[in-house]
Amino acid sequence: MVRLSKNLKFMNDEKIFPIPKIKSKDFSKEKKDFSNWLKKINKKYPKKVNTPLLKDAFSLSLFAHRDQKRENGDNYISHPLAVAKIMTEEVYVDNETVCAALLHDVLEDTKITRSQINSYFGEPTSMLVNNVTKMTNIINESSTLREENLKKIFLLTFSDPRTLMIKISDRIHNLSTLDGIKEPKRIERIVRESSNFYSPLSSRFGLNNLKQSLDDQIFKILNQEEYDETYKTIKNIAPRKKRALSVVSKKIQNKIKKDFPKCEFKIKNRKKSIHSIWRKKIEQNLNFEEIRDIYAIRIIAKTKNDCYKILGSVHSQYEPLQGFFHDYIAAPKNNGYRSIHTVITTKIMPFIEVQIRTTEMNEICEWGEAAHWIYKKDAMNPSIEKNLNKMQKARVNFKFGIKKDETKGFVDELKNNFFQERIFVYTPKGDKISLPKNSTALDFAFAVHSELGSKTKKIKINGKIEKLHKKLKIGDEVEIIKNSKTSIKPNWIFKTITSQAKREIKNHLKKINKTMIEKSGKMKLNEIIKEKGLYHLHLTNRDNLKDSKIFNDLLIQDKNDLFYKIGVEAIDPEELLEKLLSEKHEKIKKGKIPTRKKDPTLNEKRFIFKKIKYKKISICEKTRPIPGDNIIGILKNQNLIIQRKLNQKLTEHIKVKWNKKEKYIYQSEIILTLLNRKGSLFEVLQTLKKLNINILNSVTEVKPIKPEVGYVKCMIEVENLSVLNNVLKNLRKAECVIEARRSVS
Structure with missing residues (x-):
């Protein structure tokens, strides 16, 4: 029979009361284990352990779990005690986390409340216990929400990685006591989760000590013979x-x-x-x-x-x-x-x-x-603070709305960037380089140094000349033979998998020229139009490029894009013209005539300037100023033209400022440099759609590029410079975008 101390109000009152003491001899073994462990950690980590606090945490956990048993028949209190022992095996974390480890199951399995934990042990401990409980509940949800669960667990871990420390320690002990579980499918699920999710997650958060213990338990279960032989x-x-x-x-x-x-x-x-x-x-x-x-x-x-x-x-x-x-x-x-x-x-x-x-x-x-x-409570040195900032930035980047249609993309990102298994390869001097699995020799070159990667000529793997896109294996020794000058080729972007290598290659592609391909495509198209006598129909003029369903289906936004795709034989010009001709005939039959939008009229209320005589006010079509730009007025033939104040030297001009009280929509031209691949323009359009940005007529201008890169100019509507900068910032985040900038003139 379990005997309790006099005060039994604890369970029904959130105020601070003495924690009930369990006097039963049924828990003498666990009490002795706790006492021995407490002596051990006090000796091992002097001046760090708050003994009275840990005694209170153990007493509360023992009280809460007093009537519970583990599936193998042990008193339940043996589990939270084992979790705390695992966590303090190599390093003493902090008193808050150790208390949370001792109490990690009380919210889930008992009547103890978070407020009661908070009143005794403080908000940090109660928050950790609550987070571990949340993580456990997420894992136990329906398997149909599996991908959603991964996302929630990931965000919980980012909020405080100590949550993961407790959960991994919990998982290690559970794996060591699987003999008490009778359902094979449940055992299989626990081991699979441990191997495929918790092990790589602990690795990426740097929980090396716990990862080793977890991997040992998984190895023992999955490969008992090899484990026994090694041991x-x-x-x-x-x-x-x-x-x-x-x-x-x-x-x-x-x-x-x-x-x-x-x-x-x-x-x-x-x-x-x-x-x-x-x-x-x-x-x-x-x-x-x-x-x-x-x-x-x-x-x-x-x-x-x-x-x-x-x-x-x-x-x-x-x-x-x-x-x-x-x-x-x-x-x-x-x-x-x-x-x-x-x-x-x-x-x-x-x-x-x-x-x-x-x-x-x-x-x-x-x-x-x-x-x-x-x-974090103490004065942090710069390296720790830098890591904290990186973690906070990463947490914010991943904390977007939890919607089902976004979940698959989130999980794919985890698989590609976070849980990706890593390999170690070596330089000729013996330096170890860590790379994602399936990395190529080119990825290695850029990982060593960006300059070395950009000048790569040949690569030796284990003393033998190999192709640049040869996949590396663990333990390979890689030697780079370099050119004296940068030798990046456009197709390198398809021969690398690491973000560092792709970023360097993308930066180089900004300078590549593809004028010849565009000219070739234009000549092919014009020759067929001339041969068939179709000039008068204007099948490929700017209006038709915008309004034609055929061009929209092909994701063609301007003539540059059209000429390039014809030049690389992605589009058959004869077949294209036949489809355009049929479309034109259908429009004529239905009487559909495309119309253009007219620019809104300007008036002096938009600007602040001294009184002068003028007939008409207009915005310069070359510089296209928007609120936020420094502007000036030029009086030409009694017409006042508002333009951006750039670096030009003007002898005569009028000082003009924006009237911030007046709100209008303005046109601004942006220039995008894109990877020329299927879906690039669609990705750009989707980004602009999410930002609720209206796109006007696409503008064509010949730009010097090569096959792998396309240049697009387009006109958009924005309210001010701040909105425009935000648009460019979001466009640069798109994987297909090499460069996004505002047109200068």
Whole structure:
């Protein structure tokens, strides 16, 4: 029988009351486990643990789950305690998160309310518990909302990655206790979710410690024989390597103390996870003895300067192995990882990896983006603040309206950009480069350096000349043979998959010329029109380009686009003219005559200027000023022309300002440089449609470009310069748009 303390009002009152104490002997094992764990973390992380707070969190969790059992028969309280243990195995996160881990199931499974958690442990803890509960509920929703669920989980993780830390720890423990679940389909779903979603998500948020534990559990379930073999082999060679590592560690420790008596540091041995060892063995075709980083030495210093002092001490004692030194403190990785890596040779072990970093760097390495939330209350150094800003920007970019028709695109984006499996390849000097799976040799070149990528001539993979679009495999050594000048070719954009490479190629394509193809297409079309005697019908004039259903179906907006597609033989000019002729005859029969819109009349109310004599006021058709532009007035033949004030030198002009009280619609011409592919113009039109921008007659002007690029000029209606800038900003985000700008004249 479970006995409670006197105050039973706790469950029905949101105010602060003493947390009921469970006095039953049924929970003596869990209480003892909690007490031992508390002693362990206090010893391991001195001055960090708020013992009374964690005791309260455990007591509340025990009270809430007092009548519940796990599916394997264990008291339910054993689960939240195990989750908290997993989270604090390598690094102590913070008291808020550990409390939330102990309480992570109380909102979902018990009568405890969020307000009660908030009153005892504060808003941050109650928010974390609530977020974990939300994530659990989302996962348990109908499978028909699977893609929608992914989106919601992703946004929850962006709001505070510590939510994911708790959920991953929860998943690790659940995987270790699957023997209590009887339904095979449920087990299969849990493992599949863990492998396909939680593992890559934890990786991308930098939760390295948890990812290793999660992968080990998944590996054990999916491939029990390989797991047992790897575990057994490592267990056999571990004692010998551990003894050798312990000897070297002790010598390094004594040397540092001797060289720098005031230097504060900790030294410990790191063991690679079972899954990581097995994967390296398979991918690089090694035996276990050849894997040199199964064990490594990690030195945790107090300051960055101490890291370099310790490095000097280590290298003075043991010879460093050439080509294996990396200073990620001076030059951090793209994901913010900072540490010094070196490999030393000793008499008892030929290769030992040594990692040197500060406490802060170590916690960020283990907990990734979540570590930034741990440090946010304190004064943040610039690198952490920069990462926080990047995370906030990314969160905002993904936080758009949750609509079913948008969900598939969101999930596709996750698959392509976020969960994409990564591979590691090497430079001839041994530097490791991380790339998405299926990256090509060209992607590698641009990843090393944009200038190197742009000058790529040939590529060697593992000493053999290969094609530029050859897909890379894990462990490949890639060497770039470069030209003295930029040698980017238009078709390179189709031979790369990384955004960095495509961006550099797109920038180069802005300068490419395609005039010859347009001229060729124009000549072909004119020859057939002349041969058939169709000039008088004006089948390809500007009005017909705009109004013809045939041109609209072909997504042709101007003559440049038409000439180019004829030039590259994407359109048969004879077939096109036959269809246009039939369309023209139908219009004549139905009496359909296209009409043009007239420009609105101007008056002096739109502008502020000194009184002068003039007959008519008009806007300059070359500069086309809009509110927000600096403007001037030019008096010509007693007509006042309003134009943009550019850099031109004018001796006589009238000072003019916009009347901000008057609101009108103005025409503005924009120039777009597009990748010439199917759907590009449609994507542009869709962007303008979403912005509620009206498009007027498309304007044709010959521009120098090459086959892969098209130039489009079009007239749009906007209210002011701010609206125009917003339109250009959104157009630049479109994947097909290389450049979007306003016409200068």
